[in-house]
Amino acid sequence: MTASGLGLRIERLPITHPDAARLVDEVQGEYVVRYGGQDESPVDPTEFLAPHGAFLVGYVDDVAVATAAWRWVETPDVVRRGPTVELKRMYVVAAWRNRGLARAMLAAVEADARAAGAASVVLETGLKQPEAMALYLSSGYREIAGFGHYADEPLSRAYAKEW
Template sequence: MTVEIRTTRFDHPDAMKLNDLVQQEYVLRYGDGDLTTMDAAHFAPPQGLYLLVYDTDGTPVASGGWRAQDASPEGFTDGDAEVKRMFVVPEARGRGLARRLLAELESTAAAAGRQRMVLETGLKQPEAIRLYESSGYAPVDKFGYYRDHELSVCMGKPLS
């Protein structure tokens, strides 16, 4: 599948469309959307980045971003880059888009001086857990909004 990865803003209409779809998927899996506070400014370079993947007909089929995090009461450590809103539309799954997008997020976070990529997923997303494990992620201390939730899975990977 030939695709194009574009840098965009989190509040771009295509990004919001995919964000709405991922939120619907969270509702199906967990009963509620992700309540983590997010703002387009969190993904503004050089402190973050948001990417969209477009297929050959210009349809957005995947999204994901990272935002800089440093030591905080929420459990982050200095130099973290937090992955948010990794999502591939159902009809485009199984084509390696998530892996390709994740690699681009890691590369850009490392280039921005971030030392560790972290993410939070959940036990009801086993395919995401498999992707992250096969990409070198391992469990880390829980962080973020859902750090005390029993279904939360937090993972990290050094970027050096």
């Protein structure tokens, strides 16, 4: 996959691939800075392998700079259509932000999930990530009631998009 105009090449890789693992470690470090701790929602690496999901890594000039992943989930009551996937690990390296890479990764992960048969996508982010909330709202997502691990967390915000 490529995102034209951005020089972004997107590859589907295991979450355990060295480039993917490095970026997951970076996003976890960012959660520590923003929230005081890592994301503790349960993640099984096999959930991001076909046919259970996908883990995408974005490269610019052969350097891994972004990630986005999806996994199948039980459709929350607030979603009007199933089957549903959960978006995870949306991340762009700080030095590469504000160039459209997050939007390109979001489009790629949505297209991948749709191709696998998803009718809707849900995600969770936090109040200390206003740029993420703005991206999702500007990309057709709507706020929904909390779900999953952070359902009752006051800093958590959940979003959904149906096709």
